[in-house]
Amino acid sequence: MEKRRWIDITQPLTNGMAHWPGDTPFRFELGVTKEQSGSVNIGEIRTSLHMGTHADAPFHFDENGKRLHELDVNTYIGKAKIIDVTIHPSLGRSELEGYNLDGVERLLLKTSGTNNPFVFPESFIELRPDIGPYLKEKGIFLLGIDVPSVDRTDSKNLPTHHSLGDNGIHIVENLMLADVEPGDYEFIALPLAIQDADGSPVRAVIRRI
Template sequence: MKEGNWTDITQPLKNGMANWPGDTPFRFELSSAKAENGAANIGQMTTSLHMGTHADAPYHFDDDGKRLEQLSPDLYIGNARVVDVTRVSEVGRKELESFDLDGVRRLLLKTSATNDPMTFPENYTELLPDIGPLLKEKGIFLLGIDIPSVDRVDSKELATHHSLDESGVHIIENLMLENVEPGDYEFIALPLALHGADGSPVRAVIRPLG
């Protein structure tokens, strides 16, 4: 969705949307209605913190990792480069070395996945653990993807999560990049200020530089 020069690249949170297998589904409802209490509508929601477009805190996959409130908002505001990797089924060092990433600090990967909020994908592009060291070498500290996870759905080791964390690279998952052209953008995707949390939904928006 576009508003002015900004493009919303957020997977919306709505009832009935697909969730990670076994995770808490998203549910919004009114806990109190204006028609009943005479004053205001008051909503409530239940959800996993990893529904829709969301940021992972290192605590998500490491008991000793930083929690959400320990991460700087600066990570999630600034310039970002969108790179098209739709032609490959896996993304590792070899694939990313073919792109000019000099000066990039936030990298958004546009894969071949169709990001349908109502359907959890049976398959999606695999990110290999060797991307972590490469992104560190380039000075990249944020990686955004348009798929549910940087690891495969059946992974228990979460090797790519750990590789990125060890390389100082933070993660945003489930961006909506299908209609976004490769290039450089202003980027905002602020997590909620959830103390002690392992992640948070974000509202992600971009607009072209220049």
């Protein structure tokens, strides 16, 4: 029997990748070359913490919310269910009631057939604020999605971020799920240990259960 393999569902951090309008683009370069140092290459990066596949800390949208270093790493490791919601332009309680989410703790939403890191999507699925209370009722404490945000790009009050945060739901955005089959998986998406941060890139991987 072939050993179950981990599948990388991370959007790579790459020079020239698309970024949220007005946000700091990702940039990697060699700050020091081996030729310059005589021994090693040393790379450096400049980036928003919300580039590529990333976790939002509650402090990202709530001044009184927990910062990254205050979050439990166990939130980002464990069983997860991927469901295909590509048929829905908008998603909330009524649509999710059509899926069996009994016993699910981490839910990953496959909303699109593509996720091009070099093109910021003109539009993507709308998650309605009633999703937060429903996920809490089901016992879900992490929501992952394959688009840049759980709110619309033109939103300033971020109602779905707040709905999720108020109901104890942690957020991972910009997963790469286009080529992944729905089902139950082991899931790891650990944020970096950045003191006081509002978010962090993650390396997200799954393995079929």
